[in-house]
Each structure stands twice: as structure tokens, then as C-alpha cells.
Amino acid sequence: MNRIYKIFLVFALFVFTQFNTYAQCAMCRASVENNVANGDTSIGAGLNAGILYLFVMPYLMAMVIGFFWYRAAKKRKEKLSFR
Template structure:
């Protein structure tokens, strides 16, 4: 059980370390003296990237529960 919580904790911490910019955005934002715009772009990209993973993870979880309950009744 502790392994599951450790794995979940690691998965939640990984996006905080990610740098998500395309090369064009990075080139434009690195030329600016103020780096707050680059940090804002990174946060926005990570925020938008989170929802497809949550959706697929939720579908996978419900499929797992469905198959687990089906095997219990058989």
C-alpha cells in the first residue's frame, strides 16, 4: 500500500519539474529580460497538458474497477 502512495507522490511531483515550451516560444521568451512571462507560459502549458492525462487515467481506473468487480461476481 505504501508503494502506491509513493508512486502517486512521485507522479504528482514530476510535472513541477518539467519545462514545457516549444522551441519558438523558448527563443522569443529567452530574449526578454523579464523571465516572468516565460514562467507563466510554462505554467499554462503544464496546466493544459494535465487534463488529457487525468481523463485517460480516470477512464483506466473505471475500467479497472469494472473488470475487478466482474471477476469477483464470477
Template sequence: MFHKKVSLFLFLMVFTVKSSYSQCAMCKAVVENGDVSMAEGVNNGISYLMVFPYLLIAALFYTLYRYRKQTKN
């Protein structure tokens, strides 16, 4: 069963990679045609959008850790 899930995951990853390249065409055009400050703005925006999912996951793990610690006592 585990082998089938891993095979399905790898199969989906291989065939969805090509379509994911097309999602960044506008960002690439802005960076190529803009100046340095515009490229830094795009990078800062990407970093800003990337931070929040990690913070949510960290808060979830911290909450689970506290819950498990309280239930053991």
C-alpha cells in the same frame, strides 16, 4: 509480425523527429525575447495543457479497474 511493427515504429520515429522541432519556434521566440514572468507563464501553460491527458488516462484506468473488480465478484 512483432518485429515488423517495432521496425516500422522506429523508422517513423527517426524520420518524424526533425519535423517536430519546428513546432516550437513561436514559444522559443517568446521566451528568448520576453522577461522571466513571461517564460514562467509559458511553462505554466505547458504544464496546464499536459495535465489533462494524464488525468483522462488515469480516469480510464481507474474505471477499467473498477469494472474488472465488479465482474470478478
């Protein structure tokens, strides 16, 4: 139980801790620089949020699949140990 608590604590730390990150591909950066030069500064924050969202989704899906796989394996192991 202590191990699960530690894993949850580390996960919560990563999820609820926020850092200012600036992740942009070359085309996104050029688009933002062009818009800033024309006076529109709001598009950069939206692009950064979108890029970070796309970055997190595969890892989140892998964690959910791993959790269900672990839970099914644990149930299967308990079922075999009762025999």
C-alpha cells in the same frame, strides 16, 4: 492491498515532487526571448506552467478512465464468482 499501497505511493511521489522544468516549443521560446529583450520577464513562467499543464492532462484522464475500468471489471468478476 500492499500492491495498491505501492502504486499510490509512487503516484504520490510523482505528484508531490516538483522539479524546475523548462519546456517550450520554438514559437513560445521566441516569444519569451523577445519579451525578455524588451524587459518583461514574467511571461516565461506562465508559459512553462501552461505547457506542463497541457502535458499532464491526457495522462491524468487516461488514469481516471483506467481506474473506473479496473473497478468495473473487478465488480463484474466478483459478481460472476458468486454464481
